[in-house]
Amino acid sequence: MTNARNTANPIKRVSVISTGSVSIHPEHVAATRKPLYWWLFTSRRWTPPLPINVYVIEHRDGLVLFDTGQDRASVTDPGYFPGGITGVMYDRLARFDIAPEQTLTTQLAAIGYDIADVHTAVISHLHQDHIGGLRELTDAQILVSRREWQSLHRAAPELRGLLRSHIELPALRWRRLDPEPLADPALAPFTSGHDLFGDGSLVLLPTPGHTLGSLSMLVRRPGHAPLLMVGDLTYDADLLEQGHVPGVGHKRQLTATTRMINELCQANPGLTVLAAHDPGAAPALAAASRHLVATSL
Numbered sequence: 001m002t003n004a005r006n007t008a009n010p011i012k013r014v015s016v017i018s019t020g021s022v023s024i025h026p027e028h029v030a031a032t033r034k035p036l037y038w039w040l041f042t043s044r045r046w047t048p049p050l051p052i053n054v055y056v057i058e059h060r061d062g063l064v065l066f067d068t069g070q071d072r073a074s075v076t077d078p079g080y081f082p083g084g085i086t087g088v089m090y091d092r093l094a095r096f097d098i099a100p101e102q103t104l105t106t107q108l109a110a111i112g113y114d115i116a117d118v119h120t121a122v123i124s125h126l127h128q129d130h131i132g133g134l135r136e137l138t139d140a141q142i143l144v145s146r147r148e149w150q151s152l153h154r155a156a157p158e159l160r161g162l163l164r165s166h167i168e169l170p171a172l173r174w175r176r177l178d179p180e181p182l183a184d185p186a187l188a189p190f191t192s193g194h195d196l197f198g199d200g201s202l203v204l205l206p207t208p209g210h211t212l213g214s215l216s217m218l219v220r221r222p223g224h225a226p227l228l229m230v231g232d233l234t235y236d237a238d239l240l241e242q243g244h245v246p247g248v249g250h251k252r253q254l255t256a257t258t259r260m261i262n263e264l265c266q267a268n269p270g271l272t273v274l275a276a277h278d279p280g281a282a283p284a285l286a287a288a289s290r291h292l293v294a295t296s297l
Contacts, residue, residue, distance in 0.1 A: 057202065120142075203220070240275075
């Protein structure tokens with residue numbers, strides 16, 4: 001007899017919320033030949049405000065977040081960022097605009113969820129604009145790759161965008177993941193990762209490049225094209241499709257991971273890439289949710 005639990009769609013709803021907006025330099029969005037610290041301290045150009053996306057997946061086994069956004073304290077607390085030259089670097093890296101109603105708790109409530117409903121938060125990587133909601137998630141399990149967690153404890157984490165005082169908070173339930181073999185040919189070229197609930201609907205994939213331990217999450221729903229949430233692997237899904245990489249991270253690794261993602265996309269027409277700061281992500285998610293398709297994933 002077929003197990004109804006295995007054939008039914010375990011995902012009821014996929015949503016996106018935004019915990020404010022951020023402007024960055026164009027050289028951040030797409031790599032140039034300029035060295036990072038050169039453009040960081042000399043560029044006078046800024047992008048239009050980009051969203052700080054948090055993806056919300058209502059799974060039958062619990063509510064899942066992919067990333068947690070930016071903390072509003074970053075624009076209200078003068079002591080949020082380090083001082084000195086490190087603080088100047090953060091000031092040059094990004095400009096944030098976060099309204100009082102754009103906290104994680106308030107944004108979840110606006111789409112019908114209580115912060116206490118969150119079962120699991122998957123952190124794509126530990127940069128500030130992905131961990132800002134952690135202090136609100138004391139009832140949730142927090143997942144991060146072990147490789148990413150280890151980078152937090154290397155020398156000078158603040159210079160690499162990692163603010164330990166806002167990450168290593170009391171009462172948080174961290175779980176550090178190691179990639180496991182995935183015997184699923186539909187995921188090629190990826191051969192390792194983590195099946196979050198063991199039903200194939202939410203699969204975490206190692207996508208290093210922006211940081212050493214960056215994760216992406218593949219969302220598979222029967223009858224719908226798959227979704228791939230990629231954090232900061234790209235800032236624009238069209239740029240990723242063209243093979244362009246961002247200006248922050250390890251360029252060779254970014255290029256290799258981008259090639260793998262595009263190979264996955266080519267094998268699965270309709271796969272929708274959802275980045276953390278892509279203004280096109282919300283309409284792309286809405287379009288993907290409306291259309292029923294045949295999919296091999």
